[in-house]
Amino acid sequence: xxxxxxxxxxxxxxxxxxxxxxxxxxxxxxxxxxxxxxxxxxxxxxxxxxxxxxxxxxxxxxxxxxxxxxxxxxxxxxxxxxxxxxxxxxxxxxxxxxxxxxxxxxxxxxxx
Amino acid sequence: xxxxxxxxxxxxxxxxxxxxxxxxxxxxxxxxxxxxxxxxxxxxxxxxxxxxxxxxxxxxxxxxxxxxxxxxxxxxxxxxxxxxxxxxxxxxxxxxxxxxxxxxxxxxxx
Numbered sequence: 001x002x003x004x005x006x007x008x009x010x011x012x013x014x015x016x017x018x019x020x021x022x023x024x025x026x027x028x029x030x031x032x033x034x035x036x037x038x039x040x041x042x043x044x045x046x047x048x049x050x051x052x053x054x055x056x057x058x059x060x061x062x063x064x065x066x067x068x069x070x071x072x073x074x075x076x077x078x079x080x081x082x083x084x085x086x087x088x089x090x091x092x093x094x095x096x097x098x099x100x101x102x103x104x105x106x107x108x109x110x111x112x
Numbered sequence: 113x114x115x116x117x118x119x120x121x122x123x124x125x126x127x128x129x130x131x132x133x134x135x136x137x138x139x140x141x142x143x144x145x146x147x148x149x150x151x152x153x154x155x156x157x158x159x160x161x162x163x164x165x166x167x168x169x170x171x172x173x174x175x176x177x178x179x180x181x182x183x184x185x186x187x188x189x190x191x192x193x194x195x196x197x198x199x200x201x202x203x204x205x206x207x208x209x210x211x212x213x214x215x216x217x218x219x220x221x222x
Contacts, residue, residue, distance in 0.1 A: 099161055
C-alpha cells in the first residue's frame with residue numbers, strides 16, 4: 001500500500017512566524033509532489049508542486065524535497081491568520097497510470 | 113483556462129436511494145479524471161480514476177461505480193446509498209502536472 005503520511009496537528013504558530021509542514025511518502029518511484037491548502041468546507045487549492053530535489057520558492061512559500069529520505073516539506077514565511085487551513089501533501093504514484101495519493105493533512109492555526 | 117464543474121453542490125438522500133454525481137471539465141482535452149471522497153475531518157480517499165473514455169480504475173471496493181461517457185465527463189453513481197457514503201465528493205483532473213479540483217458535492221445520507 002503506497003502511503004503519504006502527515007502529522008494531523010494542529011500546528012499553532014504566531015502571526016509573522018515561519019510554519020513548517022512535513023510529509024513522508026513510501027513509494028520511492030514517486031516523481032511529483034504537491035501541496036494543497038484546504039479551507040473548511042471548500043475544495044483543495046494547489047499551492048505548489050516540486051519535482052526535483054532541493055528547494056522551490058514561490059512568494060512566502062517554499063517547498064523542499066529530499067527523495068533519498070522520501071521527505072517533502074512546506075515552509076510558510078510571515079504566517080498570516082488567513083493561512084489558517086488544512087495543508088494536504090500529495091504524491092503521484094508511478095504505476096500503470098498517473099495516480100495522485102493524498103496525506104490526511106496538517107491543520108495549521110496562525111494566532112494573531 | 114481549465115474549469116471543472118460539479119453538480120449538485122449539496123445533496124441529501126435517504127439510505128437505499130440511487131446516486132448520480134456529475135463532473136465536467138472545460139478548456140482541456142484527454143484529461144486524467146479522478147473522484148475523491150473526504151469524510152468529515154478526514155483526508156482525501158481516491159475512489160476512481162480514468163485516463164480515457166470508458167477506462168475506469170477502482171481503488172476501493174464499495175457500492176459506488178464510475179463512468180466516463182465522454183472525454184471531459186466523469187460520473188459517479190450508486191444504485192443504493194449507505195450511511196457511510198456521506199461525505200464531500202471531489203472531482204479532479206490533471207494533464208500530468210498538478211491536479212485541480214472542482215468545487216465538490218456535499219452528500220448527506222440519512
